[in-house]
Amino acid sequence: MKVFAISLGCPKNTIDTEEALGSLGSTNSGVKLTNNLQEADLLIVNTCGFIEEAVSESIDTILAVAKEKTDGQILVVMGCLVQRYGKDLKRELPEVDIFLGTGSPRSLVSLVEEQAIQQVESPCSRILTTPPWRAYVKISEGCSNRCTYCLIPMLRGKEISRPITEIVSEINSLVSKGVKEITLVAQDLTAYRNDGKTLADLLETLVEDTDSPWLRLLYLNPGKVNTKLLETIAANAVICPYLDVPIQHANTNILRSMGRRYDNKYIEDLMSRIGSLLPHVSVRTTVMVGFPGETEDDFQSLRNFVEKWEFDHLGCFIYSDEKECAANNLPGKVPPDTAMMRKDEIMSLQARISRAKKSDMVGRVEQVLVEGVSSETELLLVGRTRHQAPEIDGIVYLNKGTADYGDIVTVKITDSHVYDLVGEII
């Protein structure tokens, strides 16, 4: 069966798409991915419904695919948008054949079966949509935190951690297929609990029982980053020296009304602890501006925090009103243009910090995972260091030496730009 799939939103959604494809792969006919919509038998759009912007992008994508759909093709719409607006979507989008919410991507095969095919009993594995040398692995589903601006607990349910044995066998199966970089993801990685085992325990088991050359962690809730976790990361070279800790803000009043269970003093201490336990680590964070009630002084305290701690990577989002969220009823809405000005100010500050941080890396020797050729010229290979996460951080341009895609090579960093590096394979 030929399948054309579009996966919107976060890496957790990417995994759901891959599991849905994997379930189809267990059928008699098996599955073949195609980028050519016209030749596909099955069209899949895995949606995001997190904020208004994502909702519009998802609907635009569904309508664009539906417009190209021809008789005999099956159109599947799955994911958070279906979880959020299921009934309305069914009424508004008659051209869609199958709707599937979150939480059971592997049930797609039975839904498609009802539409067209035979099934045989066999375990199904994911069909990667990422390049074959890297993969995301979800260690839990859902979230039990209650940040006042976030819909995810409503869309994905409360946090449920996967058994350690299941995660170990999935990673070993991926590594046996050539995957070099495993990125662990969840809504809140630090909430991991299985049989009393924490994230730090899971990492020790993965280091022990799997052969993944690179293990990367995304989505660490700052409020739960404890010393044991930092020491576990420091003690194991397999774990990339990379911490993704989305602080969201730095002002205690705003953090409180966001429902983030930490304050300014806590994150100041956390940054000091990270600096002393992991001096060579790269830190990524995410901040939100324009949250209801955010005054110019509140914003300045965030700006000063970003300037003081100099994150290696930073994403900044503007608060978005979602009617199902508690924050929607908070007073003191920030005018959109003020919020945009604040975002621009944070991002231009971060560009200066990033340029300085990248130039500090010139002269260093780093491991680089080669990922392909530059989009600018085929003469240049590109890759990422252990300090750069896939799809969200900068890259390394390799202007000397040869390597195959998926190779991990040793590189001398010779130059830098605002977000990217330049180096030669040695």
Ligand code: SF4
């Ligand atoms: S930690 Fe907060 S922001 Fe993140 S998914 Fe959970 S509720 Fe949403």
